[in-house]
Amino acid sequence: MSESRDTRLRFEQWAKNPQCTANAISAVHNVRMSEVAKREGAPITFGQSxxxxxxxxxxxxxxxxxxxxxxxxxxxxxxxxxxxxxxxxxxxxxxxxxxxxxxxxxxxxxxxxxxxxxxxxxxxxxxxxxxxxxxxxxxxxxxxxxxxxxxxxxxxxxxxxxxxxxxxxxxxxxxxxxxxxxxxxxxxxxxxxxxxxxxxxxxxxxxxxxxxxxxxxxxxxxxxxxxxxxxxxxxxxxxxxxxxxxxxxxxxxxRVVAAELGGSTDPDIVIPRIQAAPTSYCESCLSFCDRAPVCHKAALASGDPTVLGDEVAHFLGATTLHRAFELMSGAEPGNEAETDLLARIAELGERNG
Ligand code: SF4
Incomplete structure (x- = not known):
């Protein structure tokens, strides 16, 4: 009983990706991501050793x-x-x-x-x-x-x-x-x-x-x-x-998340809310969240550069992977940010021979 009242592990889960609303709902309402992943058919991998x-x-x-x-x-x-x-x-x-x-x-x-x-x-x-x-x-x-x-x-x-x-x-x-x-x-x-x-x-x-x-x-x-x-x-x-x-x-x-759903911790109520909530995939998701394969796939489909790591995401900024490939294949930059990105890519290429 004492262990289940200690919410430290849930705070730790939330702190690993505080940008993700789905993660916040899971932590606050005490419904594990492994339960959500199971319903989505993703393999469960993050049980504590x-x-x-x-x-x-x-x-x-x-x-x-x-x-x-x-x-x-x-x-x-x-x-x-x-x-x-x-x-x-x-x-x-x-x-x-x-x-x-x-x-x-x-x-x-x-x-x-x-x-x-x-x-x-x-x-x-x-x-x-x-x-x-x-x-x-x-x-x-x-x-x-x-x-x-x-x-x-x-x-x-x-x-x-x-x-x-x-x-x-x-x-x-x-x-x-x-x-x-x-x-x-x-x-x-x-x-x-x-x-x-x-x-x-x-x-x-x-x-x-x-x-x-x-x-x-x-x-x-x-x-x-x-x-x-x-x-x-x-x-x-x-x-x-x-x-x-x-x-x-x-x-x-x-606090906002905790006030939702009438304070319910019923998985049948909370899981659909988690599935509908905005996510924010990042590199650390791979180390702790059972939904990482689902979110990785969605991020890849949308051309989110985070799938190649946080450093690539910082480098590309708001430019998607799809657009970066187009630019590198000779497409004309459409704005100042894309011109700057192409210049930085060229500089990197020169530096690495
Ligand atoms: S894997 Fe998805 S649901 Fe889990 S914390 Fe990352 S973005 Fe959120």
């Missing part, structure tokens, strides 16, 4: 063992926290290795912590605040997900800034940190998700009247693995300002 899930859980548990020792050391090393900050608070459920018996208890414990942290202003009270929070749980107000928007944040650090605390959101991923060669798509997704948590947390704090007393940093951190080891590699100073603003705009759309 039990091995990947188990690896993720093992990695997270290792971070928080012995009062968060490994996580705290990694945050010290990455300078997210100064060496003199210590202390650990655990909001995780028992089934995730924590102490909370259920989601309601975790929600209450997190709320109690936020309220007490907001009151801390003396040096002694600030120093007593835990530096690492494992799995804090918040309920985002405003009817974003059905039946409720409950978010479990992987990890938060509590910094001390002058005479008040500041929350720093962290996102844990099991893929390896290869410095400049870390998968750019994976990083973008992790940042988008962290931006969702930053904005969601700010809404929660505003609802509690704690915005000024307990600010949330515009910078977050990602916890990845060291290549070949199950040890953490922290990427500090990740700017999440743009992603949080993007989440704010996206939340407004989610």
């Amino acid at each position: 039990p091995f990947a899930l188990a690896r993720g859980q093992t990695f997270e548990r290792s971070l928080f063992r012995e009062q968060g020792k490994t996580m705290l050391e990694a945050l010290h090393k990455a300078r997210v926290l100064p060496e003199d900050r210590a202390g650990f608070a655990d909001f995780r459920l028992r089934m995730s290795g924590g102490k909370q018996p259920n989601l309601d208890a975790a929600l209450q414990a997190t709320k109690d912590f936020l309220e007490s942290a907001a009151k801390a202003s003396t040096p002694a009270a600030l120093a007593a605040l835990p530096a690492v929070l494992a799995g804090p749980v918040v309920r985002i107000p405003g009817g974003l997900m059905l039946p409720e928007a409950i978010l479990v944040i992987d990890v938060m650090a509590v910094q001390i800034e002058g005479d008040r605390p500041r929350l720093v959101v962290g996102e844990v991923k099991t893929y390896p940190d290869r410095a400049g060669f870390t998968d750019a798509g994976e990083l973008a997704t992790a940042r988008a998700q962290a931006g969702v948590y930053v904005h969601g947390l700010r809404l929660v704090l505003a609802d509690l009247g704690l915005t000024d007393a307990l600010p949330v940093s515009d910078e977050g951190f990602l916890v990845l693995t060291r290549p070949g080891f199950n040890r953490p590699s922290v990427r500090a100073g990740e700017s999440l300002q743009y992603q949080a603003q993007r989440a704010e705009r996206g939340f407004a759309k989610l």
